[in-house]
Amino acid sequence: MDVRLTRTGHRLIGLAMMMVVSAVIGTVVVAAARNPSQQPQTAPPPPPSAAPVKVALPTKYVVLTFDDGPDAAYTPKILDILAKYEAKATFFEIGKNVTKHPELSKRIHDAGHSVQNHTWTHADLRHLSATAFRQQVMSADQAIQAAIGSTPACLRPPYGGMDPTVRQRAKALGKDLVVWTVDSRDWTKPGTTAIVQRVLKNVHSGSIILMHDGGGNRTQTVAALPTILKSLKAKGYGFRTLNC
Ligand SMILES: [Zn+2]
Numbered sequence: 001m002d003v004r005l006t007r008t009g010h011r012l013i014g015l016a017m018m019m020v021v022s023a024v025i026g027t028v029v030v031a032a033a034r035n036p037s038q039q040p041q042t043a044p045p046p047p048p049s050a051a052p053v054k055v056a057l058p059t060k061y062v063v064l065t066f067d068d069g070p071d072a073a074y075t076p077k078i079l080d081i082l083a084k085y086e087a088k089a090t091f092f093e094i095g096k097n098v099t100k101h102p103e104l105s106k107r108i109h110d111a112g113h114s115v116q117n118h119t120w121t122h123a124d125l126r127h128l129s130a131t132a133f134r135q136q137v138m139s140a141d142q143a144i145q146a147a148i149g150s151t152p153a154c155l156r157p158p159y160g161g162m163d164p165t166v167r168q169r170a171k172a173l174g175k176d177l178v179v180w181t182v183d184s185r186d187w188t189k190p191g192t193t194a195i196v197q198r199v200l201k202n203v204h205s206g207s208i209i210l211m212h213d214g215g216g217n218r219t220q221t222v223a224a225l226p227t228i229l230k231s232l233k234a235k236g237y238g239f240r241t242l243n244c
Contacts, residue, residue, distance in 0.1 A: 058238020063208045064089035068215030070104035075213045077222045085229040087239040092118035092156040095140030102147035109148035114241040117152040126161045133169050154178045154244035180210035186221040187212050195224040
C-alpha cells in the first residue's frame, strides 16, 4: 500500500531533508541493535544525542494506530503507556465519541499524537448515499476541529471498506484514505499474548499497525501494549505518526 506520509510539495522537501539526516542516524541505531554482544530484550536504545536537527524521523519505524475512540476508560491508559515508551501514534476517532470526550482528543493532540477521521458513527462508507457519506466525514471533521483546533486530512474507512466510489468521494473531500498493513485483531479479544505475537510476527519497517482504544472492552489491548512497545524498541524500531 502506498503510505501517504506527505501532502504537499513543501512537506516533501522538508521530509526529504530530514530523511537524509535520519538515514545517517538510523545506520548507527541499526548497527548498535545488531551487535551480538547486546541483549536485545533488555538493552536500551541508543540515545539520539548526535541528532543535528530537532526532530529526526526514524528510518526503521512503525506507525501505531488506534481506532474507535476516544474512550474514557482506555484512551488515558494507552496515552500513559505511549508516554512511558516515548512513542507517538495516530488515533482514528469516531466523531460522536469526540463530542462526548473532547478533552481526550485534546489530550491526545497536545501529547504530540495525530488525531484523524474515522467517520461520525463508524458507518460502512460503501453503503451510503453521497449525502450520507459527506455527513459522516464532515461531522467527524467538525467535532475534531472543535476539540483540537485543526481538521483531519486522513480518513480511515470503518472495516477498511473501500471501493472506487469511496475513493472518489474521499478525494473530493480532500481526504487521504489510510488503512493498515498489520491487524492486531485486538477487537476479537484473543488474549494479550496473541495480540503481542500477532503484531511482532508480522511487523516490518513502515508497517501501519491497527489496534483499538475504543469500541468495546480494550483491557487486552492495554495489557499487550507495553510488551509490544518494549519489543519494537529493542528491535530498533522508532515510531512515526501519519503526516496527514
Ligand atoms: Zn473502527
